[in-house]
Amino acid sequence: MTALVIGANGQIGKQFCELAQQAGTPIKAMIRKDEQAPWFRERGIEPVVxxxxxxxxxxxxxxxxVVFTAGSGPHTGPDKTLLIDLYGAIRAADIAKQKGLARYIMVSAMRAEKPLEAPEKMRPYMAAKFAADAHLRSSDIPYVILKPGRLTDEAASRRFASTxxxxxxxxxxxxxxxxxxxxxxxxxxxINQEYLLLDGKRPIEEIIR
Structure with missing residues (x-):
């Protein structure tokens, strides 16, 4: 099955696209600008602007x-958080449902269900994730929600924990x-599963069965 990667040019998106291409897993990379396309074409990945x-x-x-790993980024305001992390994710779910896609895979966030417990500057983002996740659950499209913890730029250990x-x-x-x-x-x-993801000691097959 071909997966549309929304947010393909992001930090997680690029790494995922490269892994998928190397594994022979069909994907299409959704990017915002034409100038982002060469990076993907050079690696044999089909981009769509x-x-x-x-x-x-x-x-x-x-x-x-569809894989939704888009984000407005840390240097934008709550307005972009609303339009991208919330409304963009909701619109993508509605389109996926309309087109009868087999699954919607959401990259959300750990503790998104408790936005007020997040650091103050993160609360709009967490609230957006909370609402987008809720919409996805009620959208009648099969889904998987991944909830990573605080993100780092460390190399892949390919070992995970779930608490x-x-x-x-x-x-x-x-x-x-x-x-x-x-x-x-x-x-x-x-399908229809949610997983907390942290660095740990177990292979992913033990976390996501």
């Missing part, structure tokens, strides 16, 4: 599932999230 703040339904053509007690910390590398995404995309039988 579309914007979550505009019309992007055409990007879904030929795809069977803070098990991990001893609340962090996970973006590289490990990319590997977890690949595992989910390659296993279409995983």
């Amino acid at each position: 579309a914007d979550l703040e505009g019309e992007f339904e055409y990007a879904f053509e030929g795809c069977d599932q 803070v007690d098990e991990a001893g910390d609340n962090q996970i590398s973006r590289a490990n999230v990319a590997h977890a995404l690949l595992h989910v995309v390659q296993n279409p039988g995983v």
